Amino acid sequence: MLTLAILGFLYDRPLHGYQLKSRITGLTGHIRPVSDGALYPAITRLEKAGLLHRRTEPGSGAAPRQVLELTGAGRAELLRRLAEPEPVEISDQIRFFTVAAFLDLLPDPARQAAVLRRRLAFLQEPSSFFYDGDGAPVTAENEPNPFRRGMLLVARASGEAERAWLTDTITALEAARP
Structure with a gap:
């Protein structure tokens, strides 16, 4: 999720590390805050992999700033990851929302719809937070x-809303195909 968010936010414009961290925190919020101890090693890994590069710019004070920018390989990796999300990026809601936040960067509506169909298929599988002694889901x-009961009711309402949005969006994407 962190790698995808870094690539996604840098796709449009170069950012300083602090700006990048603020955008990622805005996306994941209090649910999965990003620490410097996670962000900066991830940036270093992406730089070593040739997916982004750093350049130094003068800072507003005395200290220079490191600006992060995607390479062509970074752009290609982002598009690949959006077109082919890992199973956990479909099943985990926060990870899926990270994919969805950047899915408009994928230029092919058919491939966008394919990702949404995977999420919809996952949501249509029966599930519960709780199971009875025989292993049957508790409703x-x-x-x-x-x-x-409150948790189950909220999850049901959220799931119904997401399934409706996915169905409507898939229909719109398929109608937009040439």
Whole structure:
């Protein structure tokens, strides 16, 4: 997720490390905050892989600033990752939202729709946070604990909203195909 977010935010414009961190934090929020200890080693790995490069610019104070910019290989890697997300990037909501945040950069509506169809297929599989003694999923209707029932109701409503959005967006993307 972090690599995808770095590549995605640098796709449009070069950024300083602090600007990049702010954008990633805005995307993932309090759910998965990014620390300097995770961000800067990831940037170094991407630089060593030839996906981005750093250049030094004068800072507003005395210290120079490191500006991060994608290379052609970085752009290609971002587009590959958007077209072919890993299974966890489909099943994990925050990771999927990271993919979705940059999916418009993928120029082919058919490939965009294919990614959304994968997420929709995942969401159509039965699931629950809780299971009874026989391994059957617990539903809001048969959950006596009011707090767990609340979790199940919220998850159901969120899932219904996401499935409706995915269906509508897939339909629109398929209608836009030449």
